[in-house]
Amino acid sequence: MKVFFSCLIFLSALTAYGQNRIGTGAVEKLYQQNCMSCHGPALGGGLGGSLLDKSAWEEVGQTVSFLEYVREGNADTGMPSFKDALSNKEIRSLEIYIDEMIQKADREETPVVQKTGTVYEAGGYRFEVETMIEGLDTPWSVYFLSPRHALIAEKPGDLRIWQEGRLSPPIRGTPKVLAKGQGGLLEVAAHPNYEENGWIYLGFSAAPEAAQDPDSYMTKVVRGRLDGDRWVDEEVIFEVPESFHSPRGVHFGTRFVFQDGYLFFSIGDRGVQNEAQELSSPNGKIHRIHDDGRIPRDNPFADKKGAYKSIWTYGNRNPQGMDAHPVTGAIYSTEHGPRGGDETNLIEKGLNYGWPVITHGMNYSGTPITDKTAAPGMEQPLLHWTPSIAVCGIDFYEGDVFPDWKHDLFVGGLASQELHRLQIDGDEVTAHEIILKGEGRVRDVASGPDGYLYLVLNRPDKIVRLVPAP
Numbered sequence: 354m355k356v357f358f359s360c361l362i363f364l365s366a367l368t369a370y371g372q373n374r375i376g377t378g379a380v381e382k383l384y385q386q387n388c389m390s391c392h393g394p395a396l397g398g399g400l401g402g403s404l405l406d407k408s409a410w411e412e413v414g415q416t417v418s419f420l421e422y423v424r425e426g427n428a429d430t431g432m433p434s435f436k437d438a439l440s441n442k443e444i445r446s447l448e449i450y451i452d453e454m455i456q457k458a459d460r461e462e463t464p465v466v467q468k469t470g471t472v473y474e475a476g477g478y479r480f481e482v483e484t485m486i487e488g489l490d491t492p493w494s495v496y497f498l499s500p501r502h503a504l505i506a507e508k509p510g511d512l513r514i515w516q517e518g519r520l521s522p523p524i525r526g527t528p529k530v531l532a533k534g535q536g537g538l539l540e541v542a543a544h545p546n547y548e549e550n551g552w553i554y555l556g557f558s559a560a561p562e563a564a565q566d567p568d569s570y571m572t573k574v575v576r577g578r579l580d581g582d583r584w585v586d587e588e589v590i591f592e593v594p595e596s597f598h599s600p601r602g603v604h605f606g607t608r609f610v611f612q613d614g615y616l617f618f619s620i621g622d623r624g625v626q627n628e629a630q631e632l633s634s635p636n637g638k639i640h641r642i643h644d645d646g647r648i649p650r651d652n653p654f655a656d657k658k659g660a661y662k663s664i665w666t667y668g669n670r671n672p673q674g675m676d677a678h679p680v681t682g683a684i685y686s687t688e689h690g691p692r693g694g695d696e697t698n699l700i701e702k703g704l705n706y707g708w709p710v711i712t713h714g715m716n717y718s719g720t721p722i723t724d725k726t727a728a729p730g731m732e733q734p735l736l737h738w739t740p741s742i743a744v745c746g747i748d749f750y751e752g753d754v755f756p757d758w759k760h761d762l763f764v765g766g767l768a769s770q771e772l773h774r775l776q777i778d779g780d781e782v783t784a785h786e787i788i789l790k791g792e793g794r795v796r797d798v799a800s801g802p803d804g805y806l807y808l809v810l811n812r813p814d815k816i817v818r819l820v821p822a823p
C-alpha cells in the first residue's frame with residue numbers, strides 16, 4: 354500500500370506528557386544531517402517543499418512509496434537520491450519521524466477534543482466525567498459484578514471490593530505478587546458463571562514457587578473465591594516453568610477474555626523481541642486454556658513438537674487490552690507498539706501478528722527496527738497509531754446511556770491520556786475518533802452494568818464514568 358503518512362492525524366494541542374519522545378532522538382539527528390538543509394528545521398520547507406503538507410505527498414505517494422522515493426530521489430525536482438547514504442531502515446524511521454512531526458504541528462493548531470468547562474462534546478453526545486471511586490493505589494483493572502459492586506486490582510498487589518459506594522480494605526490472603534517495573538497485579542475478572550461457582554481470576558507477575566532467583570518473574574494466572582474479606586480456595590490456572598522467568602521488568606501483557614469455557618489471556622514479549630516469533634516461548638503471545646487451566650487439544654500448536662501448547666496467536670509485542678465483541682464473539686486486542694505502531698488487532702486462531710519482523714514503529718531512541726511494515730503470512734493491524742498513544746485497556750460498550758455508542762470499541766491511551774472510540778465491522782474499523790483527553794492515563798475501560806462507560810485512571814488514581822451533561 355502506497356500510503357505514506359499512514360498515521361491517523363488528530364488535531365489537538367499536544368499535551369507533551371508521556372509523548373515527549375515525539376520528534377527526538379537518533380531519528381531527529383538523521384533528519385538534521387540529511388534533510389534539514391532543504392526541508393527546513395521544522396519540516397516546513399525551504400529549497401524542498403514542506404514535509405508537513407500531506408496533500409503534496411498524496412499525489413507523489415500514489416505511484417511510489419516513501420522508501421523508493423527517498424532512495425531514488427527525483428532529478429527533475431532536485432530531490433537527491435539517498436540510496437548510498439541511508440539504509441532502508443533509516444529511511445523508514447524518517448517516515449515515522451515525519452508522521453510524528455505532522456501530528457505535533459497539527460496539534461499545536463487545533464485541540465483534539467471539544468471541551469467547554471467540564472462538558473465534552475464528542476461522539477454525538479455532551480457528557481461529563483464523574484468520579485466514582487477514589488482512594489485507590491495505582492488501579493489496573495475493574496470488573497463489575499453488579500451495578501454497585503466491583504472488583505478492583507491495584508498494581509502493587511491488592512484486590513479490593515467496591516460495594517454500595519464503600520471501598521474495602523485489601524482482601525486478605527491473595528497471592529504473592531512481585532510488583533516492580535511493569536509487573537504487579539494486572540488483571541481481575543469473575544468467571545462468566547460467577548453466580549454459581551464464585552470463581553474470581555487474577556492475572557499478575559510473580560516469582561516461581563521454588564524461586565532460584567527471587568528477582569525473576571513472569572505472568573501467572575490463579576483463581577480463587579471470596580469468603581468475606583478473605584481470598585480462599587486458590588488454584589493455579591497458568592504458570593510457566595522457572596526457565597521462562599526473567600528479571601526483565603517489561604511487557605507482561607495480562608488481559609483476560611472468557612468465552613465458551615475457555616480463558617484467553619496475553620503475555621508480552623518480556624523485553625526479548627524475537628521471542629514473540631518463537632513458538633517454544635510463551636512470550637509475545639495470546640494464549641488459550643480451559644477455564645480450569647487445562648490445555649485445549651485443538652489449540653493451533655498443540656501437536657507441534659517443542660511448541661508452547663497454550664499458544665493461540667503469536668508475534669504480539671505487548672497486548673494490554675482484550676475484549677470479545679458482544680454479538681459476534683470475535684476477539685480484539687490492543688498492543689503497545691514501540692515508538693509508533695500501536696495496534697488494534699482481530700485475534701484469530703494460529704495467526705502471526707508480525708512483531709518484530711514487521712512493525713509500524715521504531716525504537717524509543719529513534720533508531721530503526723525494520724523497514725518492513727508488512728510481510729506474507731503476517732497479519733496487519735485493523736488500525737495503528739503513529740505516534741503511539743500507548744494503547745491500554747479496551748471494552749466494547751454495551752450500555753444504553755449512550756445508544757449511538759452501542760457495540761463500539763473504546764480504547765484507552767496512557768501517555769496520550771485519551772479515550773478513543775472505534776466503530777468496528779468485522780475486520781474493519783469504519784470510524785475512529787477521540788472522545789476524551791487529559792483526565793489521566795487511561796488504564797482500563799469497562800462497560801458498566803448500569804449502562805455507563807467506566808474508565809480506570811492512573812495519575813490521578815481513580816475510577817470515573819461518563820455521564821450525559823444536563
Ligand code: HEC
Nearest residue numbers: 387388391400401402403409410423430431432433435447
Ligand atoms: C538538496 C535538497 C534536498 C535534500 C537534502 C532533501 N530533499 Fe527532499 N526534496 C527536495 C526537493 C527540491 C523536492 C521536490 C519539491 C518538493 O518538495 O515538493 C523534495 C521532495 C521530497 C519529498 C516529496 C514531498 C512532497 O511533498 O512532494 C519527500 C517525501 C522528501 N523530499 C523527503 C526528503 C527526506 C526524507 C530527505 C532526507 C533524507 C530529503 N528529502 C532531503 C530537496 C531535498
